[in-house]
Amino acid sequence: MRVPLALLIITLLLAFSFAATASTEGVSYLRHCSGTLCIYYTIEDSRLLEETRSILERAAEEIAHDLQLVPRDTLRVIIVPTRESFRDYLRGHMPEWTQAFAVPATSTMMVRSPRWDRPESSYSQSLVHELLHLLLHQRLGNRELPRWLDEGLAIFYSEHEQYEKRSRISRALATGSLIPLQEIDEVLNFHRDRAQLAYEQSYSAVRYLLATYDIEALRAILDGYAAGESSDAILMRATGSTMSGFEEEWRGHLEKTEKWLWLSEVDELIWLALPLLFLIVVLLVRRRNRRQLREWESARQLGEGDVLRLPAEGEGGYETPWVAPHLMPRRDEEDDEEEPPEGEPGGEDGIRS
Numbered sequence: 001m002r003v004p005l006a007l008l009i010i011t012l013l014l015a016f017s018f019a020a021t022a023s024t025e026g027v028s029y030l031r032h033c034s035g036t037l038c039i040y041y042t043i044e045d046s047r048l049l050e051e052t053r054s055i056l057e058r059a060a061e062e063i064a065h066d067l068q069l070v071p072r073d074t075l076r077v078i079i080v081p082t083r084e085s086f087r088d089y090l091r092g093h094m095p096e097w098t099q100a101f102a103v104p105a106t107s108t109m110m111v112r113s114p115r116w117d118r119p120e121s122s123y124s125q126s127l128v129h130e131l132l133h134l135l136l137h138q139r140l141g142n143r144e145l146p147r148w149l150d151e152g153l154a155i156f157y158s159e160h161e162q163y164e165k166r167s168r169i170s171r172a173l174a175t176g177s178l179i180p181l182q183e184i185d186e187v188l189n190f191h192r193d194r195a196q197l198a199y200e201q202s203y204s205a206v207r208y209l210l211a212t213y214d215i216e217a218l219r220a221i222l223d224g225y226a227a228g229e230s231s232d233a234i235l236m237r238a239t240g241s242t243m244s245g246f247e248e249e250w251r252g253h254l255e256k257t258e259k260w261l262w263l264s265e266v267d268e269l270i271w272l273a274l275p276l277l278f279l280i281v282v283l284l285v286r287r288r289n290r291r292q293l294r295e296w297e298s299a300r301q302l303g304e305g306d307v308l309r310l311p312a313e314g315e316g317g318y319e320t321p322w323v324a325p326h327l328m329p330r331r332d333e334e335d336d337e338e339e340p341p342e343g344e345p346g347g348e349d350g351i352r353s
Contacts, residue, residue, distance in 0.1 A: 036071040069135040076108040100126035104137030128158040152206030
């Protein structure tokens with residue numbers, strides 16, 4: 001990640017401080033230089049020295065082979081020992097989501113120590129990512145690459161596995177929210193999610209460029225920007241399209257290959273939703289059971305003189321719970337012959353025939 005001018009001034013002062021005293025803001029750094037590489041670290045991070053040097057030397061060899069970029073000045077690597085120190089460097093100049101950054105004008109990168117930050121695999125990725133930025137700047141001098149190309153190449157060579165999923169791009173395609181490549185120049189002003197989409201798009205565009213036009217086209221593009229040519233002229237010579245034409249090609253490729261990738265997340269969402277659906281069903285069943293129990297309790301509390309009133313015509317329901325009718329008890333056959341009521345023939349007071 002590149003940084004603005006304000007942080008450049010701070011880092012220049014920091015570089016002079018390192019050269020003179022190898023300490024800053026109460027943090028004492030040790031320094032190890034080998035060839036064009038100088039590593040600044042604290043005693044707590046001594047174990048990272050050999051690993052850091054090895055990672056950067058291997059990456060520099062690969063980048064030199066592919067892009068013909070070689071270090072022209074000393075490269076400085078500062079392994080920041082604490083979260084507080086890193087925040088001091090960022091404060092007011094870089095977004096909070098920054099993981100590592102490079103100040104190309106001073107050939108300096110700052111990376112978080114994996115002691116307090118992330119696994120060492122991510123540490124390796126940060127080192128290579130910022131190395132690519134520094135080498136590109138040394139090749140181009142005061143000229144700059146478009147941010148999408150700069151960041152896309154850094155991600156490509158640092159092998160960030162998280163960008164292989166391409167889920168953000170797929171969702172952006174489905175919702176029509178892809179970021180125009182030229183707007184990625186403002187990535188430092190983006191919130192975290194939009195910045196992640198910008199980086200994923202940058203990597204995707206560079207990967208498409210390499211897959212379609214190969215490394216020779218990429219070298220021609222870098223030569224063109226180093227010579228100060230316009231983006232349209234550079235892309236026309238390297239790919240046969242202007243910048244807008246190349247972007248249209250790339251978007252067309254995404255439409256064919258990645259637009260529906262977001263559907264692969266549906267299965268995961270379903271499995272995540274199943275426990276929630278089960279909980280909802282349980283709560284609904286419990287609620288229904290409690291309501292039924294209340295109705296039964298209300299029915300049992302009716303006294304002998306209480307009457308269940310049927311709803312009048314037009315009313316929506318009963319005032320008391322509905323109670324299922326019981327079957328009338330079966331009578332014996334001899335009870336079928338009705339005894340005449342008193343005062344009637346055959347009754348106690350009547351005349352029997």
